[in-house]
Amino acid sequence: MLKHRVIPCVLLKDWQLVKSIAFDSYRTIGHPTSTARIYNARNVDELIVLDIEASLDIDEINIEIISDIADECFMPLTIGGGIRSIENIYSVLKAGADKVAINTIALTQYDFIKEAANTFGSQCIVCSIDVKKIDGKYKVYNTTKGVCDIAPVDLAKRYEEYGAGEILLTSVDREGSNLGYDIELMDLFKDKIGIPIILNGGMGKPEHAVEALRSGADAIAAAHIFHFSKYTPLDIKEKIKEGGLPVRL
Amino acid sequence: MLNNSIVIIDYEMGNLRSVQKAFEKMGCDAVISNNHDVIRAADKLVLPGVGSFKDGMANLKKLGLVELLGEEIITRKKPFLGICLGMQLLAKLSYENGETAGLNWIDATVQRFDFSGLSQTLKIPHVGWNNVNFRNENRLFEGVLDKSDFYFVHGYHFQTNEDVITSLTDYGRDFASSLQKNNIFAFQFHPEKSQSAGLKVIKNFVKLETLRC
Numbered sequence: 189m190l191k192h193r194v195i196p197c198v199l200l201k202d203w204q205l206v207k208s209i210a211f212d213s214y215r216t217i218g219h220p221t222s223t224a225r226i227y228n229a230r231n232v233d234e235l236i237v238l239d240i241e242a243s244l245d246i247d248e249i250n251i252e253i254i255s256d257i258a259d260e261c262f263m264p265l266t267i268g269g270g271i272r273s274i275e276n277i278y279s280v281l282k283a284g285a286d287k288v289a290i291n292t293i294a295l296t297q298y299d300f301i302k303e304a305a306n307t308f309g310s311q312c313i314v315c316s317i318d319v320k321k322i323d324g325k326y327k328v329y330n331t332t333k334g335v336c337d338i339a340p341v342d343l344a345k346r347y348e349e350y351g352a353g354e355i356l357l358t359s360v361d362r363e364g365s366n367l368g369y370d371i372e373l374m375d376l377f378k379d380k381i382g383i384p385i386i387l388n389g390g391m392g393k394p395e396h397a398v399e400a401l402r403s404g405a406d407a408i409a410a411a412h413i414f415h416f417s418k419y420t421p422l423d424i425k426e427k428i429k430e431g432g433l434p435v436r437l
Numbered sequence: 438m439l440n441n442s443i444v445i446i447d448y449e450m451g452n453l454r455s456v457q458k459a460f461e462k463m464g465c466d467a468v469i470s471n472n473h474d475v476i477r478a479a480d481k482l483v484l485p486g487v488g489s490f491k492d493g494m495a496n497l498k499k500l501g502l503v504e505l506l507g508e509e510i511i512t513r514k515k516p517f518l519g520i521c522l523g524m525q526l527l528a529k530l531s532y533e534n535g536e537t538a539g540l541n542w543i544d545a546t547v548q549r550f551d552f553s554g555l556s557q558t559l560k561i562p563h564v565g566w567n568n569v570n571f572r573n574e575n576r577l578f579e580g581v582l583d584k585s586d587f588y589f590v591h592g593y594h595f596q597t598n599e600d601v602i603t604s605l606t607d608y609g610r611d612f613a614s615s616l617q618k619n620n621i622f623a624f625q626f627h628p629e630k631s632q633s634a635g636l637k638v639i640k641n642f643v644k645l646e647t648l649r650c
Contacts (some may be wrong), residue, residue, distance in 0.1 A: 189607060190565050190566070190608060191567065191586065192565075193566065211498065225580070232586075233565070255454075258458070260631050262458075262459065262462065262629070262630065262636060263630055264588055264590070264627075281451060281454075282454060283454065284454040284455055285452075286630060287453060287590075294626055305491065306486050306492075306530075307450065307488070309488040309489055309522075310562060311564065311591060311592065333460040352565060353562050353564070353592075354562075358616070382560055382561065384562075406564075436586045
């Protein structure tokens with residue numbers, strides 16, 4: 189039986205891994221390779237690394253450090269931030285990543301998703317959607333473009349249609365908050381999307397993971413809990429198992 | 438003495454570096470190449486790959502590898518490890534985006550997951566960790582526990598009536614997650630991404646004795 193995945197999602201900035209709160213106020217959490225090594229030893233199901241400097245166009249994608257991280261990962265590695273071309277994807281995969289997360293370029297050029305999926309296969313293309321609640325309504329939010337017009341679920345459907353393999357759905361409001369995943373947001377997606385959804389943002393205790401998976405998330409991503417609490421990925425997985433859901437221990 | 442030069446076939450499809458790293462971790466320096474002389478000189482060959490079947494076949498043809506791999510693996514019987522797309526390409530025909538002929542080393546087809554007639558429709562691609570339920574002996578599973586979790590990521594699966602399937606995995610229905618036919622070993626999952634169980638499979642491939650013909 190297919191298991192739900194527990195995925196640390198960390199940010200890369202100035203050659204360091206950092207953690208943000210609501211996409212702001214970054215704190216350094218450690219050196220990328222040692223962190224990757226620890227996660228590998230802890231048998232996490234996957235690792236997502238987002239390069240925020242590259243994403244904000246401050247810098248090129250840091251291939252050297254991605255390659256160092258990949259050397260420590262014998263589990264799947266997804267790299268995001270600053271992916272703007274087919275060549276970018278090729279170089280990131282060549283450095284040892286297995287999948288790429290794309291955000292800004294997907295939002296502006298759906299055809300890019302199609303081209304990327306045709307070239308590398310859908311399984312390689314994770315489309316990332318960041319969501320903010322504004323005046324009681326969920327809106328797609330992009331760090332460079334601001335608030336966008338399209339409804340999050342419509343955007344996800346569009347991504348699926350154009351060949352995305354997975355959706356990384358992040359609640360910006362919950363990110364780093366410890367308040368739990370945004371279940372109301374997940375409810376909007378339930379049974380509407382035919383590709384796996386990785387829900388991100390807000391896990392403060394293992395029970396939150398169970399809630400998210402029960403509400404239809406296929407996998408959960410988190411960072412804050414692993415770096416600023418006593419809980420390990422194994423604690424989360426044990427709680428998921430206790431909740432009667434399939435998970436790899 | 439164990440003759441053990443391993444070449445990972447570079448046909449411009451996907452995560453070659455990941456596979457090479459797994460071999461390095463198991464103490465074996467595998468070379469990534471599509472040079473015919475290098476491939477001919479190798480003791481064992483690995484065909485990894487993620488991406489579309491059509492592109493995979495087109496690239497193998499473009500690089501003149503279809504005949505060469507046939508000679509090295511079918512005629513000279515070098516141990517061969519196919520991973521993910523590298524397993525699917527062994528089939529006669531794939532239905533991914535139309536119909537594409539494969540290497541035809543095994544009388545098989547590659548089909549999209551079909552959940553019709555089931556009570557629930559599952560998501561495609563099949564992404565994540567799933568049990569590999571052993572069916573017949575596969576030398577590369579030596580020391581691996583039955584029903585171990587391995588990492589999968591694919592939207593199509595291998596289907597054959599030949600008696601070569603060594604494990605099944607349940608995703609809506611059972612599908613073939615590995616095979617062994619003489620010197621040919623292939624896995625739908627990614628051993629290079631499946632932590633300790635996967636590294637054991639890689640190690641077993643490294644340990645296989647070679648037949649020099």
